[in-house]
Amino acid sequence: MTAEEGVVGGEGAPHVAFEGVSKSYDGTTLVVKDFNLEVAKGEFVTLLGPSGSGKTTILMMLAGFQSPTTGRIRIEGESVEDLPPRTRGIGMVFQNYALFPHMTVGQNLAFPLEVRGMSGEERHERVVRALKLVRLEGMDDRRPGQLSGGQQQRVAIARALVFEPSLVLMDEPLGALDRSLREEMQYEIRRIHRELAVTIVYVTHDQQEAMVMSDRIAVLKDGVVEQIAPPEVLYEEPERAFVARFIGENNRLHGRVVSVDGALCDVDAGREHIRALRVVDCEPGDRVTLSIRPERVSVNPEPGTFGNQVGATVRDLAFLGDHLRVHMEACGRKDFIAKIPNIVGHGGILVGDTVRVGWTVTDCRVLDYETKSDRKEEDDETT
């Protein structure tokens, strides 16, 4: 746990609090294990993880469609286990939207107001305001079936907001949209979040989506939280090998700790001696993972510039406009990657060249050892 994981905002009780929440459907396997999270008022928190990581289950427990097997969920300090979904006052955007197909857009939006017994005039006013918020003015009379995917998405968001809940949950809301529309909607959701200052708990498996919108991201794996932190911290300072692998791109080297020296330690990886930041507690002899961002790797640097320098063979090159991507064999891995920004120039590197690569000691993080099954996608390892 680092300082970033503490209470954000800091004023009074958190809006949402999970306290040791576990969930099992069959009584033996836990799909969520001891989940703890505090969400401040107005915060945008994303639960990020691959399928089966338990993120949707957590959201459904908060919405009230599932109940925790053990643990407690609080909304504004109140325990909500006994409250049915309709009394929790939470706006929810479902996967595939769940817009009522037999109602017009206007009727869909008016529905939550109607069941709250709001008068027709106020209802109309709120519906118009909500449609304006998602930029769908004048669409009241359409049916969901007549709208494009992006428009349906906006209606679903408007419906979750129209009764002015202070907490909104979104379950992979952009999953059904194509890429460009998805990016557009990410900024839309961020704008709406800023305008309304509502608390949003968002679920996705798309790390880029999470990075764009979130104040903090909780990375989940097999029902367990790997790390909870703001996007830039997750990227710069991953604390678990899974986070290093899941967020952005990372070179991951596997080796054994040789010696420990305070905050640093020396690791033997693929017969190279590497000095790295000791993020996890480790002793000499422990197996560990080292992570280095490709953009922090320099090819053929001036001697003595970096704390780590190793030899490498260039296997492939790709020019990607803003950067050159160099695939190398280094430190016992065949897929060691360096990204050279276009402004630096690449000094005539060719496939087959033997080069030197270097990086700063603190850019290289010692993380927990990935088991074979953790990294089964990488079969081409040479150690």
Added chain:
Amino acid sequence: MVLVVPLLLFIGVTFLAPLGMMLLRSVHDPVVADALPETLGILGEWDGEGLPPEAAYEAIARELTRAREERTVGQVAGRVNRVESGMRSLFTRTARGLQDVTEGPWRDVMVGLDEAWGQPAVWNAVRATGQRFTARHYLNAVDMQRLPDGSVTRQPEERRIYMSLMWRTLWVSGAITLLCLVLGYPIAHLIAHSPPRRANLLLLLVLVPFWTSLLVRTTAWIVLLQTQGVLNDILVAIGLVGDDGRLTMIYNMTGTIVAMTHVLLPFMVLPLYSVMRAIPPRYMDAAASLGATPAQAFRRVYWPQTLPGVGAGSLLVFILAIGYYITPALVGGSSGQLISNMVAYHMQTSLNWGLAGALGGIMLAGVFVLYVLYDRLVGIERLSLS
């Protein structure tokens, strides 16, 4: 396309053609017109008041004699008898009497054979049945009649049967449809939202009656419901009714409604099930998250989406119930008979096929009206049969 031809032929020969013939028969009756052409020609000039001229007597005497030789006089007599009772015996007797007579004056001869020939009513009956195309059967089917002066009035009280029978058929069918809906909706919902294995089992239970012979099912109801039946025995055993107060639950309208509801229930459940299965449970979750109580969510979100199934099931059950014949015939007694039992009676017993055709035609038109109504209200393309 070509492969459909055998089916179309089959439907044409076994369904459309008989249907058309029955409908034609309900308005077209050439028996009297073919047998008595000359008589009818002369009667066409007759004003209906008093007695027709001597020529008419001469013609009918000749034509009745010929009809007797061709053995069609019975048919002719039967037709006229439907308009004016007592005509059957008058015609056969007169035809028999005429064989010994060779010359007129024919009026005296015939009145001599039977005084009825001296009354205008007989001649009016002959003229009325002599029309090839007639609305008589349809008028009859709605308890109306045409008087000799051509005006249309209701049948006398004691002869009005079909209208009340049709209303009874309509309300019984409506009641059965409603019962099927009330009983079928929850079970369809349960099946549609059960895990596949349980859904299959439940669906099987709904369908088993489908695969059982209609007679077996109906007999089972007789065993259960009759006065000395299982249900009454139980009621007596637990003391709910006395031994002399056993309930009459069969051979009356109750029996008809119970047995028909059972028979028709699958026709309601299947379309409901197929519509409900297509409704994702997420909609109800969404409604709950938006603040709706379960009742509100059902009324505003679930029920409207099942309407195509409700419409399809109701239409199917109602139409089948209107035309149901075998069950009311077996367990309906005298008070549980429906219009189709009357159609069957006219087909098999009274041999008044024209009237049977007219009753069938009216039911067909009724069903067609329902269909159009449904199309207007719900849209026939939303009709969803499993």
